Amino acid sequence: xxxxxxxxxxxxxxxxxxxxxxxxxxxxxxxxxxxxxxxxxxxxxxxxxxxxxxxxxxxxxxxxxxxxxxxxxxxxxxxxxxxxxxxxxxxxxxxxxxxxxxxxxxxxxxxxxxxxxxxxxxxxxxxxxxxxxxxxxxxxxxxxxxxxxxxxxxxxxxxxxxxxxxxxxxxxxxxxxxxxxxxxxxxxxxxxxxxxxxxxxxxxxxxxxxxxxxxxxxxxxxxxxxxxxxxxxxxxxx
Amino acid sequence: xxxxxxxxxxxxxxxxxxxxxxxxxxxxxxxxxxxxxxxxxxxxxxxxxxxxxxxxxxxxxxxxxxxxxxxxxxxxxxxxxxxxxxxxxxxxxxxxxxxxxxxxxxxxxxxxxxxxxxxxxxxxxxxxxxxxxxxxxxxxxxxxxxxxxxxxxxxxxxxxxxxxxxxxxxxxxxxxxxxxxxxxxxxxxxxxxxxxxxxxxxxxxxxxxxxxxxxxxxxxxxxxxxxxxxxxxxxxxxxxxxxxxx
Ligand code: SF4
Ligand code: SF4
Ligand code: FES
Numbered sequence: 047x048x049x050x051x052x053x054x055x056x057x058x059x060x061x062x063x064x065x066x067x068x069x070x071x072x073x074x075x076x077x078x079x080x081x082x083x084x085x086x087x088x089x090x091x092x093x094x095x096x097x098x099x100x101x102x103x104x105x106x107x108x109x110x111x112x113x114x115x116x117x118x119x120x121x122x123x124x125x126x127x128x129x130x131x132x133x134x135x136x137x138x139x140x141x142x143x144x145x146x147x148x149x150x151x152x153x154x155x156x157x158x159x160x161x162x163x164x165x166x167x168x169x170x171x172x173x174x175x176x177x178x179x180x181x182x183x184x185x186x187x188x189x190x191x192x193x194x195x196x197x198x199x200x201x202x203x204x205x206x207x208x209x210x211x212x213x214x215x216x217x218x219x220x221x222x223x224x225x226x227x228x229x230x231x232x233x234x235x236x237x238x239x240x241x242x243x244x245x246x247x248x249x250x251x252x253x254x255x256x257x258x259x260x261x262x263x264x265x266x267x268x269x270x271x272x273x274x275x276x277x278x279x280x281x282x283x284x
Numbered sequence: 285x286x287x288x289x290x291x292x293x294x295x296x297x298x299x300x301x302x303x304x305x306x307x308x309x310x311x312x313x314x315x316x317x318x319x320x321x322x323x324x325x326x327x328x329x330x331x332x333x334x335x336x337x338x339x340x341x342x343x344x345x346x347x348x349x350x351x352x353x354x355x356x357x358x359x360x361x362x363x364x365x366x367x368x369x370x371x372x373x374x375x376x377x378x379x380x381x382x383x384x385x386x387x388x389x390x391x392x393x394x395x396x397x398x399x400x401x402x403x404x405x406x407x408x409x410x411x412x413x414x415x416x417x418x419x420x421x422x423x424x425x426x427x428x429x430x431x432x433x434x435x436x437x438x439x440x441x442x443x444x445x446x447x448x449x450x451x452x453x454x455x456x457x458x459x460x461x462x463x464x465x466x467x468x469x470x471x472x473x474x475x476x477x478x479x480x481x482x483x484x485x486x487x488x489x490x491x492x493x494x495x496x497x498x499x500x501x502x503x504x505x506x507x508x509x510x511x512x513x514x515x516x517x518x519x520x521x522x523x524x525x526x527x528x529x530x
Pocket of ligand 2: 345427428430431433451454491492493494495496498
């Protein structure tokens with residue numbers, strides 16, 4: 047449109063900018079990764095730490111599921127890379143002379159999001175299984191404890207985040223141009239509309255679920271070091 | 285009666301390269317919108333101010349400008365919301381013709397590249413379309429072509445790339461999601477349209493005066509269609525094996 051074009055010669059021009067946001071973010075990621083791998087948590091009193099369910103080895107894949115998620119993409123493009131920081135003219139943090147490649151070279155990798163979604167969906171049952179295990183941990187008894195409720199809430203939040211995903215939306219109904227040409231059109235359309243309703247809150251679920259997983263991890267670690275923060279609602283013989 | 289200070293960015297590139305802000309005092313009455321203030325100035329203080337408008341009812345999309353740094357319709361922004369000091373600039377992403385009037389002709393060039401509605405061959409006019417098929421495409425029909433989304437988009441505003449821009453993605457999504465249409469425009473959007481430049485940061489969605497969820501409902505679905513063609517070899521194989529589009 048307008049004359050001068052500053053197209054980048056690099057696949058990832060943002061890497062060569064002086065950007066403390068990026069490097070402190072990377073440092074934070076590395077540190078938390080190190081903590082998770084160097085200080086693993088094994089199941090305690092029937093509680094499985096979500097980061098180790100089913101195994102700590104899936105963490106990189108789960109991390110990629112988060113990193114390629116449209117909600118997080120928006121947020122790191124905005125708040126880490128300032129492309130743009132905000133929409134109003136004076137606080138955009140975006141400049142004409144900054145090189146920009148968008149999602150055309152390095153970040154085009156984000157387009158593989160749906161493959162990580164498949165893994166994410168496959169992992170969901172494990173969190174419900176962990177909830178179940180926590181209920182029947184004392185053999186012969188059915189026990190409802192605060193920790194179990196926390197595990198259930200965690201599973202539900204992860205489910206809400208996963209099923210409100212944009213790729214999930216496309217794959218389960220968004221790709222359909224003609225609903226009336228499909229088997230069970232009303233069901234398909236209602237499913238799509240229900241999913242779209244959740245999808246509108248996808249960014250919220252993304253962050254609430256992330257914060258919650260971390261909180262659950264800290265909760266279980268706190269139990270292990272002996273903090274008295276669990277509570278048994280009831281324990282009945284089965 | 286309240287008074288507001290309205291400062292307007294004045295320029296006319298064809299005549300001179302000078303750009304300046306001029307401040308006017310405007311009496312504010314209840315229910316007044318920013319466009320009323322500009323009209324007040326035009327009628328009572330300076331008749332030479334360039335401003336484009338038609339409907340004054342947020343239907344025609346002509347009066348887009350940047351009010352206190354936010355891209356908005358002047359006729360849909362109340363003076364009491366804009367505050368006692370109002371700064372009005374033309375949309376920065378487009379060349380200024382005069383004062384608040386910008387040249388949007390580039391948009392027409394892009395629009396020409398988009399294949400028009402092409403009904404499936406078996407469809408006979410008048411088309412019979414089920415309600416459940418048409419609702420998605422209908423959202424995009426709300427577009428009043430105000431170009432606010434184009435103005436706020438950093439890909440266009442700061443990076444001047446070849447990206448078609450959100451307004452045109454809305455148009456393309458309206459056609460692609462139309463149940464009677466037979467063309468898939470997502471590959472055009474991927475190659476010539478430069479949709480990859482969009483980093484889904486949703487400024488367009490934030491400013492759309494029609495409340496179109498541009499990024500969620502037009503851009504991301506088009507990106508997912510591009511994934512279908514370009515970045516999902518396994519899905520492509522499965523669909524090929526089933527010998528169906530989907
Ligand atoms: S979401 Fe995409 S099209 Fe919309 S303003 Fe951001 S970069 Fe531009
Ligand atoms: S999509 Fe919205 S902001 Fe963009 S031109 Fe249409 S009405 Fe204006
Ligand atoms: S004058 Fe028509 S939209 Fe403002």
